[in-house]
Amino acid sequence: MVQNFAFLDEHSKKEIRRKTLKAIAIPGYQVPFASRELPIARGWGTGGLQLTLSLIGREDIIKVIDQGSDESVNAVNIRKLIQDTTGVEETIDMNEATLVQSRHRIPEVPLHPSQILVLQVPMPEPLRAVEPSERVTKALHGDKEYSGAWIKMFEQIMKYGHVTDDADYPVLVNGRYVMAPSPIPRFDNPKMNDNEGLILLGAGREKKIYAVPPHTHVASLAFDDHPFEIEDFSDKVCRESGASGVFMDELIDPDTGEKYYVTNDTSYMLEQLNKEEEHVN
Incomplete structure (x- = not known):
């Protein structure tokens, strides 16, 4: 067929x-x-x-x-x-x-x-x-x-x-x-x-x-006295890539119990890691 x-x-x-x-x-x-x-x-x-x-x-x-x-x-x-x-x-x-x-x-x-x-x-x-x-x-x-x-x-x-x-x-x-x-x-x-x-x-x-x-x-949609607001990640840094200002996932380290953040968009995170590696080399 x-x-x-x-x-x-x-x-x-x-x-x-x-x-x-x-x-x-x-x-x-x-x-x-x-x-x-x-x-x-x-x-x-x-x-x-x-x-x-x-x-x-x-x-x-x-x-x-x-x-x-x-x-x-x-x-x-x-x-x-x-x-x-x-x-x-x-x-x-x-x-x-x-x-x-x-x-x-x-x-x-x-x-x-x-x-x-x-x-x-x-x-x-x-x-x-x-x-x-x-x-x-x-x-x-x-x-x-x-x-x-x-x-x-x-x-x-x-x-x-x-x-x-x-x-x-x-x-x-x-x-x-x-x-x-x-x-x-x-x-x-x-x-x-x-x-x-x-x-x-x-x-x-x-x-x-x-x-x-x-x-x-x-x-x-938003009211004048209650404006639309997005999730605030301005003070968060991706533990893997060091990226900021992007949407992140909040995770818990199973070994230490510490809360940390990683970039939700995995291909974007990989791109940032590659750029960082190129900069180092």
């Missing part, structure tokens, strides 16, 4: 590309699409994978990461499926990649104009926590009626003194649509604003595609 290039049949890829173009034309708007069956379970990145498989070409170089790591089980399995069905070159270097698929992180290295970042999304609807009906949420988006999102944030501030959403923090795209940026940490939200590359978001289980085109204004 001859396997189709990039697994999906050409009609499926064409339909997904059409919906992707619509998503790019209306930044932040959730475009429904006919989500296909893949040899991985829905909820494990099928939306992002369908975008990647519909867009990838023979000359592309693919990078797949999962929560900052190129070597997690999810990243390795998705990358293997892409390579087995396309034969394209892989890399862990952000600067070499033309197509990057990620789960729960935007890489530390900024995108350049010729790159596409695909984010896997479990729940694309930012109003779902306050409105269970899909029909109603579509009407709310159409009317630009986002009071539910604001009330949710207000209730968190009244109860806890601050907004408690540490990931998947809602953003306003192009001054029009409130969007769920996938469960990236708040630290990554500002990276979406005026970004040079194309960011695509796919939810296979919920059958939605949406996009942030290059140089689009993206602002995290």
